[in-house]
Amino acid sequence: MPPEQLKYAKTHEWVAFADGVATIGISAFAVEALTDLVFIELPEVGRTVALDESFCEIESVKAVSDIYAPVAGEIVAVNDALPDALETLGDDPYEAGWIVKIKVADEAPLAELMDHPAYEKMCAEEAH
Amino acid sequence: MGSDSDCVVRRIQYLGAITKSEAINQKSSIAMPYIYNTEQDVQDMLAAIGAGSIDELLDMVPDQLRLKRPLDLPAAQGEMELEQTVHALAAKNRHAGDTVSFLGGGSYDHFIPAVVDAVGSRGEFYTSYTPYQAEVAQGNLQAMFEYQTLITRLTGMEVSNSSLYDGASAAAEAVLMSIATTRRKGRVVMPETLHPEYRQTIVTYLECLGVDSVTVPTPGGVVDADELRGALTDDTACVLLQHPNFFGALEDTDSITAVTHEAGALMIAVFDPISLGLLKRPGGWNDGDGADIAVAEGQCLGSGMQYGGPYLGIMACREKLVRRMPGRIVGQTVDRRGAPCYTLTLQTREQHIRREKATSNVCSNQGLFALRATVYLSLLGPEGLKDTASLCLQKSHYLAEKLCESERFEQAFAAPTFKEFVIRDRENKVDELVKTALAPPDGDRGYFAGVPLGQFYPDLSDCLLVCVTEKRTKAEMDAFAGVLLGTPKDAKSVKLVAAD
Numbered sequence: 114m115p116p117e118q119l120k121y122a123k124t125h126e127w128v129a130f131a132d133g134v135a136t137i138g139i140s141a142f143a144v145e146a147l148t149d150l151v152f153i154e155l156p157e158v159g160r161t162v163a164l165d166e167s168f169c170e171i172e173s174v175k176a177v178s179d180i181y182a183p184v185a186g187e188i189v190a191v192n193d194a195l196p197d198a199l200e201t202l203g204d205d206p207y208e209a210g211w212i213v214k215i216k217v218a219d220e221a222p223l224a225e226l227m228d229h230p231a232y233e234k235m236c237a238e239e240a241h
Numbered sequence: 242m243g244s245d246s247d248c249v250v251r252r253i254q255y256l257g258a259i260t261k262s263e264a265i266n267q268k269s270s271i272a273m274p275y276i277y278n279t280e281q282d283v284q285d286m287l288a289a290i291g292a293g294s295i296d297e298l299l300d301m302v303p304d305q306l307r308l309k310r311p312l313d314l315p316a317a318q319g320e321m322e323l324e325q326t327v328h329a330l331a332a333k334n335r336h337a338g339d340t341v342s343f344l345g346g347g348s349y350d351h352f353i354p355a356v357v358d359a360v361g362s363r364g365e366f367y368t369s370y371t372p373y374q375a376e377v378a379q380g381n382l383q384a385m386f387e388y389q390t391l392i393t394r395l396t397g398m399e400v401s402n403s404s405l406y407d408g409a410s411a412a413a414e415a416v417l418m419s420i421a422t423t424r425r426k427g428r429v430v431m432p433e434t435l436h437p438e439y440r441q442t443i444v445t446y447l448e449c450l451g452v453d454s455v456t457v458p459t460p461g462g463v464v465d466a467d468e469l470r471g472a473l474t475d476d477t478a479c480v481l482l483q484h485p486n487f488f489g490a491l492e493d494t495d496s497i498t499a500v501t502h503e504a505g506a507l508m509i510a511v512f513d514p515i516s517l518g519l520l521k522r523p524g525g526w527n528d529g530d531g532a533d534i535a536v537a538e539g540q541c542l543g544s545g546m547q548y549g550g551p552y553l554g555i556m557a558c559r560e561k562l563v564r565r566m567p568g569r570i571v572g573q574t575v576d577r578r579g580a581p582c583y584t585l586t587l588q589t590r591e592q593h594i595r596r597e598k599a600t601s602n603v604c605s606n607q608g609l610f611a612l613r614a615t616v617y618l619s620l621l622g623p624e625g626l627k628d629t630a631s632l633c634l635q636k637s638h639y640l641a642e643k644l645c646e647s648e649r650f651e652q653a654f655a656a657p658t659f660k661e662f663v664i665r666d667r668e669n670k671v672d673e674l675v676k677t678a679l680a681p682p683d684g685d686r687g688y689f690a691g692v693p694l695g696q697f698y699p700d701l702s703d704c705l706l707v708c709v710t711e712k713r714t715k716a717e718m719d720a721f722a723g724v725l726l727g728t729p730k731d732a733k734s735v736k737l738v739a740a741d
Binding site: 174 | 594595598
């Protein structure tokens, strides 16, 4: 999905919501800020995550960063290709670089997410 | 004042073996003398901070707390007298060098070939501090890399770190790894056959994490797999299995590994490195299903007992767990000219990158003892290790049988044993036995009879844990048995052998 049509969390996750399932990844801005990625620890399918719970970790040469759940629910799919092709997160963050799919338990938090212009504005401020 | 100054000059002269004029020139550059500050130094320092005297400097300390007299110390001694005093104090110690040791329980009197000391005492290894910087520490890093390779071969595990502090803390770190990996924070299961001090260490580590440690009783001296199954829950992170266990007995590693994995918990093997000359490697338990993490006390690999430490914590694990493994890992790579070289790797596991998310706060290793283990294992090789293990096994069984020929002693447990075994004294006088053995009536040089088990297991207060390493001779064992059984005639023949 084009980035303009996605929703964003303050912690730089993007969300594409359709048919009760949220597909989640991290933004191009976040990938660039992390610098050289070395490892991703994906969660197990079937795990239930709470809103804002850390469910995944990405390691770069500089830091280890959590990925937080922008919605609560059950993880129904993970992108198993990522650990062996971390460059996908930078090359194609909004399509092939998806990380997990969560079956959304409560849709209300989706309304709290930013649209693309609001997210761009936040990134521009953070970049200073 | 003049004499103070001369004193400093003389000291510089003495230390550096240089002329007086050179010493006078150097004097001004010595900011912090090794010897007590001179009166002039004290006055200079007081003047610099604006205090008139030491008393004035300390006048914020309430009067009733001031000592107001010199410390009650003996008069100063010269170097020669000091050496004599310290030697006299040291001579009061009893140690495995002057007493025949049957002590085990985690610290062992195995033979240490001279080459271990020769390599281990080289200044490049002995005095280096945090030798991890690749540009200046290739020799150290290569030694650690070789150590890791040897440990993975020894254990049949995929990855080893470059060591932790000792066996007990390595076991506790393995527990933390298991909790982080399984995300199960309910309980950790430890059989009673796990070293009691390891259990105490783990309980201490878990105290503030809100994770329960559950101890499974082992009245038969080994773990019962069905009993263990009953202790496992959906939120059990791991099971620790010591094999050979604290009593020296062999556990049913296959069924315990199977039961542990059925419950989704991790299997932590606590092993005796020497025993792996004969026993199946932890990575091969249950037909290769295997332990997930293997930890050990590595003192037996070329380091002395040295009053309980410093020791060597060995840790190896499955490759899939490497991101949760604590401590340093050395990797092999190539430099810009393509030559093999060594460097720390996977450092994102550690605190300077993961910070509060790191599994562990260990950020060092036990380099010198890892080096000694490397030299020891390289020297013995697989055949030498097998021979050492076989000797321990055979000699230990010889002594066990010899002691149990008498009416007084029996083996407390029926399970097969490796180099240690538990004897029960039917007369229930274990402490007396230990005392007698230490100072036998006929002037024999004495024996450390073993570890009395009552201190750890109240039910076993009539039991002694006895260990026999490859160093013990038949004559020593016969004489020891004679002392324990009150028939010390054998002891005389031993003294002749010992004097040789």
